[in-house]
Amino acid sequence: MSPTPMAERYRLHIENIRTQHPIFHITPERYAAAEARHPELAPRLDATIGWDLEDYRAAAAEADFLIGWKLPFATIAQDAPRLRWMHLIGAGIEHALPLDWLPADVAITTNRGVATKAGEYVAMAVLALNTRIPLFASNKAQRVWQREFVSGVEGKTALIVGMGNLGRSGALRCKGLGMHVIGVRESGAPIEGVDEMHRPNALPALLPRADVLVLAVPLTTKTRGLIGAAELALMKPGAGLVNIGRAASVDQPALGAALRSGHLGGAVLDVFETEPLPPDAPEWDWPNAILTPHVAADDVARYMPDTLDLFFKNFQRVLDGQPLINRVDPDRQY
Structure with a gap:
């Protein structure tokens, strides 16, 4: 079900967070550029842009639609009585869970695919x-000269858990490298270009086959702790792990132990349970691990233009009474 079309003109409020990287800011200039790209829709929106909740409640009280990230979810029903649709500028919604605050007639959409x-x-x-x-890289820090010779990736196996937009894009690249790609998704339904598709209950049988495990899952009650010590022990010695989903899908102490023991050959991690990663976090000292500060997927030139284009595309669907793209299912938590 999509939000019910209301009046001829609509009020949109955009709420920014100054401490977020500027890539995630919707500035007047960026919004004006989006209006220019959507001249048939822009005149039907009266938009306000706020920062750090300074004028939020006055704007929210009149808003039909909201765009933001961390909003006062618990009081949304009181703050925004006219609200019918909220768009969150990221893909994961764990910061908004549980969705018990969500009024039944309000839709949430996310940035999946941006x-x-x-x-x-x-x-x-x-x-x-x-x-x-x-x-x-670890040896360089220790001034250790240790030669390792390997075969190419062609013919090796990539196990990708989570086949949303992140996982699928990773699968496409791995296939391009000549790898055998195994995908895992809740439904287990086939995806074109993926050699095998399975449901999560097949993981114990799949992990020993993986040369590299790629995690691209949202954080839900089902995915929290999905990969623990037992699952890591099933992986072949020297296998690698990549996490571009959410850190809590992996038992972090168990991952650190697998790296320190040498059972895992290495890891590339872009997500962490606490971000920014504190200077005293143990991850900094894990051997054979490359850490990147949650930058894997977001294109500095395209992220916000694509976000606003997605919003306008969904706004057209509101006007047409069509289902919204990327609408969150509260039961699935994404």
Whole structure:
């Protein structure tokens, strides 16, 4: 079900967070550029842009639609009595869970599919792990000369858990490298270009086959702790792990232990349970691990233009009474 079309003109409020990276800011200039790209829709929206909740409640009280990230979810029904649709500018919604605050007649959509660089990152990470770059980086810090010779990635197996936009883009790149790609998704339904598709209950049988495990899952009650010590022990010695989903899908102490023991050959990690990663976090000292600060998927030139284009595309669907793209299912938590 999509939000019910209301009046001829609609009020949109956009709420920014100054401490977020500017890539995630919807500035007046960026919004004006989006209006120019959608001249048939823009005149039907009266938009306000706020920062750090300074004028939020006055704007929310009149808003039909909201765009933002961290909003006062618990009081949304009181703050925004006219609200029919909220768009969150990221893909994961764990910061908004549980959705018990969500009025029954309000839709939430997310930015799934806007992060377009994930496939390139996965390809980079897979090649780095296969070439033992994490080991060489760790050895450099210790001034250790240790030669490692490997075969190419062609014919090796990538196990990708989570086949949303991030996972699918990674699968496409891995296939381009000549790898055998196994996908895992809740439904287990086939996806074109993926050699095998399975449901999560098949993981114990699949993990021993993987040369590299790529995690691209949202954080839900089902995915929290999905990969623990037992699952890591099933992986073949020297295998690699890439996480571009959410850190809590992996038992972090168990991952650190698998790296320190040498059972895992390396890891490339872009997500962490606490971000920014504190200076005293143990991850900094994990051997054979490359850490990147949650930058895998977001294109600095395209992220916000694509976000606003997605919003306008969904706004057209509101006007047409069609289902919204990327609408969150509260039961699935994404």
